[in-house]
Amino acid sequence: MVVVVGFVVACYTLLAPWQFGREEQRQAQEQAISAANTEAPVPFASLVPGSVVPTADEWRQVSVTGEYLPAAEALVRLRVVDGKPASEVLTPVRLADGRVVVVDRGTVATDEGRTVPDFAAAPEGPVTLVGRLRVNETDGSGRPPLTEAGHLQIYAADSRQLAAATGLTDVVEGYVQLAADQPGILTPIPVSTPTTAAPFTNGSYALQWLTFGAIALIALGYFVRLEVLQRRGRRERKAGLRDALSGRDQEQRAEDDSPSPR
Numbered sequence: 001m002v003v004v005v006g007f008v009v010a011c012y013t014l015l016a017p018w019q020f021g022r023e024e025q026r027q028a029q030e031q032a033i034s035a036a037n038t039e040a041p042v043p044f045a046s047l048v049p050g051s052v053v054p055t056a057d058e059w060r061q062v063s064v065t066g067e068y069l070p071a072a073e074a075l076v077r078l079r080v081v082d083g084k085p086a087s088e089v090l091t092p093v094r095l096a097d098g099r100v101v102v103v104d105r106g107t108v109a110t111d112e113g114r115t116v117p118d119f120a121a122a123p124e125g126p127v128t129l130v131g132r133l134r135v136n137e138t139d140g141s142g143r144p145p146l147t148e149a150g151h152l153q154i155y156a157a158d159s160r161q162l163a164a165a166t167g168l169t170d171v172v173e174g175y176v177q178l179a180a181d182q183p184g185i186l187t188p189i190p191v192s193t194p195t196t197a198a199p200f201t202n203g204s205y206a207l208q209w210l211t212f213g214a215i216a217l218i219a220l221g222y223f224v225r226l227e228v229l230q231r232r233g234r235r236e237r238k239a240g241l242r243d244a245l246s247g248r249d250q251e252q253r254a255e256d257d258s259p260s261p262r
Contacts, residue, residue, distance in 0.1 A: 004220045011213030033059050033191065041130050044101065044176070051099070053133050053174025059191070064101060064129045064176055066093040068122035068184060072166040074145070074152040075108075075116060081187070085110045087153070089186055090162055090175065091122045093129070100168055102159040102175040103129060106186035116149055122184040129183060131176040132191055136160060 041061040047054070048062075069092040076088040086107040092100045108119045137156040145154045145165040154161050163171035180188040 001220065001224075004216050008213045008216050008220075011210065011216070036060050036132070044095070045097065047133065048101075048172060048174070051170075051172055053135055053172065055135055057133050058135050060133045061130065061179075062133055062176065064093060064095070064103070064131065065126065066095040066101070067126055068093055068103075068124070069100070069168070070122045072162070072168050073122070074154050074162045074165065076157050077153050077155055079107060081107050081109070086187075087116055088157060088189070089119065090154075090157065090159075091184065092159075092162070092166075092168060092171065093127075093176075098170055100163075100171045102157075102162055102171065103131065103184070104134070104157060104175055104177045104189065105184050106178060106188050108186055116151055119186055120184075127183040129176070129178060131178040131182065133174065134177050135174050 036059040039061060041063045044062045044064045046062075047057045047060055073089065073091045076090060079086040079088055086109050088107050089105045090102050091105055092102050094100055105122065108116060110116050134157070136158045138158065139154075139156040139161075141155070143155045145152060145161060147153065152162075152165055154165065157175060159171050159173055159175050162168070177189055177191070178185050179191075
């Protein structure tokens with residue numbers, strides 16, 4: 001009973017609300033991308049005057065002018081592109097105002113042994129780039145950076161982690177995801193409104209958890225009632241057995257059970 005009650009509580013207070021929250025996030029992301037697609041790129045400094053990419057401006061198109069810093073480049077491990085392992089390449093860019101913004105140049109394929117093949121270096125000299133504002137990811141496992149095959153590698157697209165690993169200062173929190181046909185682009189990361197066969201996928205999962213909770217409650221009520229009936233039947237059988245052992249017949253029991261005369 002305790003397990004069933006715990007499951008029901010989890011369905012209604014954790015699992016269903018979590019899926020509803022994911023549905024809201026998906027819809028918000030869809031709306032933000034759709035809105036950003038209708039707006040022309042604006043200078044990076046106009047949307048990010050400080051040291052943090054505003055969450056409200058994620059997916060906005062911006063233009064960035066500066067110089068790549070390939071010595072502080074890092075790869076984001078454990079990505080998947082078209083069902084195959086890949087890494088994202090993060091290369092910082094020094095802006096004219098002295099700030100550093102991390103640019104995601106796209107992906108490179110990796111083999112099954114996690115080996116990163118050679119890929120095109122970022123161009124030298126001043127460049128002007130167009131891309132999308134993105135907020136930092138977070139590695140929930142807190143795995144530290146490592147250097148493998150001559151590349152600094154991290155587990156999330158996180159400018160803070162890159163800055164800490166390379167010693168760069170004045171790094172903006174957040175990054176720019178480079179658009180196609182830009183200087184230094186590798187395999188572009190698609191930016192499109194998320195679509196699935198069932199747009200309300202997470203919402204349907206939430207409704208399923210609510211249904212599972214209701215079924216568990218109904219089943220619990222059924223088994224409680226069944227247990228009560230079984231206990232009542234056992235008591236009646238025990239009473240009959242006692243009567244049989246004591247030699248009381250049906251008539252005697254009837255007399256005993258009948259009301260006494262006044």
